[in-house]
Amino acid sequence: MALKDWAVRAPKTKLERMEAYFGGFGFEPHRHDTYAVGRTLAGVHSFRYRDDMKHSLPGGTIVIHPDELHDGEAGSAEGFHYRILYIEPALLQQALGGTTLPFVPDGVSRDPRLFAATQTLMQGMDCQIDPLEEDDAIYDLAQALAAVSGVRKRRRTLDYVAAERARHYIHCALDSIITLEELERASGRDRWSLSRDFRVLYGTSPYRYLTMRRLDQVRSQLLSGQSLIDAALNTGFADQSHMARHFKKTYGISPARWLQMLRRS
Incomplete structure (x- = not known):
């Protein structure tokens, strides 16, 4: 059929x-x-x-x-x-x-x-x-x-001070939804130039940097006894599956298995 x-x-x-x-x-x-x-x-x-x-x-x-x-x-x-x-x-x-x-x-x-x-x-x-x-x-x-x-890129000057302002803002708002517009206001740098500068200066994109810092907190909270769902919600992820998807993408293993392996050792 x-x-x-x-x-x-x-x-x-x-x-x-x-x-x-x-x-x-x-x-x-x-x-x-x-x-x-x-x-x-x-x-x-x-x-x-x-x-x-x-x-x-x-x-x-x-x-x-x-x-x-x-x-x-x-x-x-x-x-x-x-x-x-x-x-x-x-x-x-x-x-x-x-x-x-x-x-x-x-x-x-x-x-x-x-x-x-x-x-x-x-x-x-x-x-x-x-x-x-x-x-x-x-x-x-x-x-x-x-x-x-084959479009040629224009050469532009990096703004380290603005990128540092954006990075600091990320650390102060890990449990919130952050937009590039907010980083633009916080840094004083237009959003797309800031996005490019961030990659050059810190080796990763603003969102990737934010996700990694959230996952750092997830691991700490799991080790302190928090449940998977609470650790996800406490660190700014939409839900447990959202957190688990990024965890596995980053570390190659699910958060539950990671925690289980650490407990066994």
């Missing part, structure tokens, strides 16, 4: 994210005034783009430039399952600092840099993405698009 077409959208933030399945015909030729960046999860996603037929398979990244005509259909009998996000060019420009818009002419890229940069934004629609995590992902996507398309 053939599957029915379906689609689900994530709650709207700075980006619009969608996941869908089409068993055959997908959609008529149309244009967006945004970038459409997607990933085929299963099957073959075929579409006409710039007078040619493109075929997206799992492992690649779809990049459709604003105002480019395209359609969509299944390229195989099993249909196609995909996730896609829509991002305004102005948002990419803010992250890039005012350069030529990145352009990926083929519509599909197998470049691993682009695939890696979209990992956070290509999570399931029910996966919560923190505001600062989303800003980090937007920055990474902008840089990857620029690298893949």
Whole structure:
């Protein structure tokens, strides 16, 4: 029995994210005034783009430039399952600092840099993405698009004092939701320049730095006898599963197993 077409959208933030399945015909030729960046999860996603037929398979990244005509259909009998996000060019420009818009002419890229940069934004629609995590992902996507398309970066001066203000603010608000806008106000540095400076000066992004400091507290609280759920909520994570996902991503092991191993030793 053939599957029915379906689609689900994530709650709207700075980006619009969608996941869908089409068993055959997908959609008529149309244009967006945004970038459409997607990933085929299963099957073959075929579409006409710039007078040619493109075929997206799992492992690649779809990049459709604003105002480019395209359609969509299944390229195989099993249909196609995909996730896609829509991002305004102005948002990419803010992250890039005012350069030529990145352009990926083929519509599909197998470049691993682009695939890696979209990992956070290509999570399931029910996966919560923190505001600062989303800003980090937007920055990474902008840089990857620029690298893949050959856009040259402008040289800019680092502001260490502003980055230190932002880092101090993070330490004072570990149990709160922090946005890049807040770090901008706290540091006196525009958000995207601050995001770039932070990576250069501290070797990681603002969100990654925040997450690591929260996980430091989680480990301390677990060792002092706090439950997994209490440790998660006390340190600014949305819930236990949110904390556990980041814990395993960081340390390669679940928090419960980590604690169990320490107790055994």
